[in-house]
Amino acid sequence: METPTVKTFRLLPSSDDRFLPFTFVPGQFLNVAFWIGGAKMNRSYSISSSPNEREFVDLTIRREPRGAVSRHIDDLLKVGDLIESGGPVGKFTFTGKEADSIVLLSGGVGITPMMSISRYLTERSWPGDIFFIYSCRTPADFIFADKIPVLQRLNPKLHVTVTMSKPDGTDWKGARGRITKEWLTQLVPDLASRRCHLCGPPAMMDSVKAIFAELGIPSDHLKTETFGAVKPIPAIAGTTAKPTAPATGPLVTFSKNSKSAKVRMDLKVGDSPPRQSILELSEELGIGIEFSCRVGTCGICKVKMTSGDVDMEVQDALDANDKATNIILACQAKPKSDVAVAA
Ligand SMILES: Cc1cc2nc3c(=O)[nH]c(=O)nc-3n(C[C@H](O)[C@H](O)[C@H](O)COP(=O)(O)OP(=O)(O)OC[C@H]3O[C@@H](n4cnc5c(N)ncnc54)[C@H](O)[C@@H]3O)c2cc1C
Ligand code: FES
Incomplete structure (x- = not known):
């Protein structure tokens, strides 16, 4: 359990092999598939463990209140079950070779790729500064709250700042409120010259993108990963209500x-x-x-x-x-x- 609604699942090779049959780059994700109610459902999950671990990968998954797959995983998956997975894939990656410092901005469960990157860079004794900026609602929602301090002790170049949007009534002593331009530019000197990665809820991502635009930082300077929006429930053939107007496109x-x-x-x-x-x-x-x-x-x-x-x-x-x-x-x-x- 990472928080009351987020769990980390550790996947091991399905064969007797000790090591995984693949390697990956920090920031990549797996596409896992489940048969639920007779339909195959695919979902992507970023790997939160480090690629230096060759015997397992960790997926850190939030249970969505009405989510088909995340509830299936949380409610029904048992130790020893086999999982069908594709990948690893994804370009939201950082190995330390691409820049000499990095700003990792995340919110909610968007912390997962940032954790893999920070673990990897720390294990490699990467000499660059890592600005790890995380936002969540309350201390109870702080994913990896017990693991990040361990990394910080190992890596003096890992600068962690966490801000909470709704900490009232808790004993949270850190930053409060949402990420603002003034706060961010104070926290990260020469923000415009650094490589930045962003992953979080759509509203948080939009507001950080707006801050970058306001600062005149070109949009391609900020690498982003979107975990997907609320999806329409797929239509089942033969049951779809027919559109009122005839289709006129290609x-x-x-x-x-x-x-x-x-x-x-x-x-x-x-x-x-x-x-x-x-x-x-x-x-x-x-x-x-x-x-x-x-x-x-x-x-x-x-x-x-x-x-x-x-x-x-x-x-x-x-x-x-x-x-x-x-x-x-x-x-x-x-x-x-x-x-x-x-x-
Ligand atoms: C590259 C990538 C990496 C990702 N990494 C992670 C990760 O590391 N950890 C993680 O937790 N997730 C991650 N995700 C998100 C993940 O893939 C799923 O989208 C997420 O788990 C929700 O899937 P689900 O089947 O549970 O929800 P879905 O059934 O797909 O529902 C999606 C949303 O709609 C809502 N919803 C569903 N049905 C209804 C309804 N009838 N009325 C109102 N609302 C409804 C659900 O509550 C949910 O919020 C990632 C996504 C991508 C694309
Ligand atoms: S469904 Fe993921 S790329 Fe189209």
Whole structure:
């Protein structure tokens, strides 16, 4: 137990091998899959342990009050159960070679990749400054509260600051309130010249991005990882309420299922122009493209585009080889012309 709602799960090799069959870079995540109620559900979880540990990986998972997979893991997983997992994947990584200091800004369960990075750098006696800035609601929500002081004792270059947004009625003596521009620039000298990583709840990430923009720091200076937004409950084929207006967008053909349909242009308020993603259309048709994050990070929804052209706002999960071979992310892909995909 890390907090009343967050637990760390330690995964060991399923074979008799002592060591894991893979290595990873600090900051990467695993895509785990569970069969729940007859449906396969994929979710991504950042590895919170250090890559120096070759015998296990730790995933630190918050139980979401109405979450399908996190509650399944918390309620039903037993020691010794087998887990199906893909990866490790992800580009939200830092090994110490990329810069000579780092600012790790996290909130809530977004602390997990930062923990892996800090553990790794500490074990390597990396000489750079690590500014570890964490925000949570109350002392009870402080994930790794007992493990961070241990790292601090080992690493004098690890500068930890924790701020709590709702510490009233507790004995918290540290910083209070949300992260502000003045507080951040005081805490991190020469903020603009340092490599910064950010992961946390959407509101926290938006406000830190706004601070960086206000300070005139270019947006590509700040590496971010989004853990995904509240997801629409996927439609089940045949039960979806039919849209009132006919679809008028480009035609998408799902060649393996021999199904085609036009994209709806009016699905999302605020899209410019409003257009349905290939994943959303596939859910209406019951195609069964797998997904996890729905924000372009995990790569579970990769599919081959055999003809046509799409826009993809986020392409984090695609590598150069994917792009060269017309692999697209169905959750991000919005058709610009008629499209065919191998799904
Ligand atoms: C790269 C990456 C790394 C990640 N790393 C971590 C990590 O280290 N630790 C971690 O805990 N998570 C992590 N996540 C998030 C994780 O993948 C899951 O999204 C999270 O566990 C929620 O999954 P779930 O199935 O429990 O919730 P889902 O069923 O997917 O629900 C998502 C949200 O919607 C809410 N919800 C569901 N149904 C309803 C409903 N009917 N009405 C209202 N609200 C509803 C849930 O409470 C939840 O907040 C990561 C995500 C990504 C993309
Ligand atoms: S579902 Fe994760 S990249 Fe599309």
